Amino acid sequence: MLTVRNLHARVAGREILRGIDLSMRFGEVHAIMGPNGSGKSTLARVLAGHPEYEVTEGNVLFEGEDLLAMDPETRARVGVFMAFQYPVEIPGVNNSYFLKAALNTIRKHRGEEELDAMEFMTLIRERMKQLGMDEVFLTRPVNEGFSGGEKKRNEIFQMAVLEPKLGILDETDSGLDIDALRVVANGVNAMRSAERSFLVVTHYQRLLNYIVPDVVHVLSDGRIVRSGGKELALELEDKGYSWLEEPVGK
């Protein structure tokens, strides 16, 4: 469903991605690991279309379509969702109002009927229950006054409502305690299906105990230096990242 070929990208004139190759099939969970500054989050943001990042080389196909040619909202509408590392606050804008606007825009793009207020409430109540979220979430402004954990949970909640084909989690585990981590992981696991894939960007192996990946890629200096099964994550946990430095210089 996702094919990344020789992807190079830079931000503020600095090259961060130096040739990423990656291939994902429907139903798979891929983890992207790597030390700080290796380009993990850059990869997530480039796929989502963040305007600050400039692609200088390579291409990305999403279900056979040229993803890089789409603007960020089109990518969202065709089914690419990114859970932000730092979810943004939008003061005064009601969480459920925001989510309803987003959902209906996406449904419209898919050629589905827009949901009315009643149908929408039924849907989100169900999703909130699954994620064990309090209904006060709905009446609060988007991310405003949320704790770090609440913000991350809100991202997963949005993902559960918008039902993307590809979910990109950008360091969703950072700053979460073990309980919040479990809630987030349960939310993701409940969404796993043969029609949906996840790209999980994380610095720590911890999250992968709960969201068990099919493939683990290790990024270093803007390139994937290792790919393997879930055991690779454990190996990293054991040895740290430094032992990977050597093969990079090959």
Added chain:
Amino acid sequence: MSTSTETIEQLASREYKHGFYTDIEQEVIPRGLSEDIVRLISAKKQEPQWLLDWRLQAYRAWLTMKEPTWGNIKYGPIDYNNIIYYAAPKPKKTLQSLDEVDPEIRRTFEKLGIPLEEQKLFSGVAVDAVFDSVSVATTFKARLGELGIIFCSFSEAVHNHPELVRKYLGTVVPYTDNFFATLNSAVFSDGSFAYIPKGVRCPMELSTYFRINAKETGQFERTLIVAEEGAYVSYLEGCTAPMRDENQLHAAVVELVALDNATIKYSTVQNWYPGDKEGKGGIYNFVTKRGKCAGVNSKITWTQVETGSAITWKYPGCILQGDNSIGEFYSVATTNNWQQADTGTKMIHLGKNTKSTIVSKGISAGHGQNTYRGLVKIGKGATGAHNYSQCDSLLIGDKCGAHTFPYLEIKNSTAKVEHEASTSKIGEDQIFYCRQRGLSTEDAVNMIVSGFCKDVFRQLPMEFAVEAQKLLSVSLEGSVG
């Protein structure tokens, strides 16, 4: 690769929707200003001697005054002798009913979404329609009359209720108040008058719709609203003008008087022509609005949504004279392209335990300059006075500006005065976040802006809140792409 900043630059220009001109026969007087012109206006309106005298006093006072220059606004000199001070659609005959309003004028208001047939109006709103210098129609008069409510044009009030007009005219904004208010006092043409008798709660929104149509004409309307003991009224003012290359002057005065236990809510949706993308043309809006909470427990709320005009200069204020009286000011002011706004409020606490709330939201886009200027004055006798002010500015793009000038004068040590201010920029991060959820940039900006203005929109009557929100998105269109 386009960044949000570039896109922000692009979202600033849907066409001004109300820029058309109605071709009707006009009665205009010669341009320029003199005692003779003041006399001529008064004569045209067949006014009593006392009112002419009042105008002349104002005119003479005006001659000694200088145009204020302290505003944070820049504009070329206004030639007061090159303005036409009175223009009126030529009356075919005296109107006996609404059906006799000139069809062209009727069509104009219909185009603006203000049908003058009562059955077509929101059932809860009575409208006074002012076209250039005169009021052309007032709806629901009869129904209001049954409750003793007077709602009519100012000229009509002068003829039919001279004692009320004489009693209250100039008691809140004296004719010596300031350059523009004094000019208005000399040459004001028409406006609305509302009087709510003791103990009556006005059952519908009262509304005046102002339309400048004639060329090279200034509009100088005067509105006076009096709420007797225990009365309640909610009043809304809207305004538009044709698109023209030259600047037109609008210098209005609004006076509100609330007696014991009375409440007046005054809401404005100001959408005068703002000028084009290069800053050519547009209305110069120099307005004096003030309310007096004369009685105990009285309350005056100003809510304004200012999206139009090339220049906006207005400070709707409250004189909190009655003990326990309350003044409120809720404002959204938008400046896009080359618009400039210097607006805010004056809260003058005189009575004991008086309370005021100020919530100001300034939005700047394009090259727009937005200034909040507010005065909170606590008099010696105002024991237990309390003010809360909140001034927030939102910037869209990097060529606009936001400025805040709060003034505090406190002469009573028991006063409690709180002030909060913030300036934020619509972040690329916020826009990207919305886009990543499938929303277009334009929808994202509208959503962020309306979230920012929520505390003010909440104060508007329902239909108008929806209207105001739409207006805001139109006026910001093109500021992001």
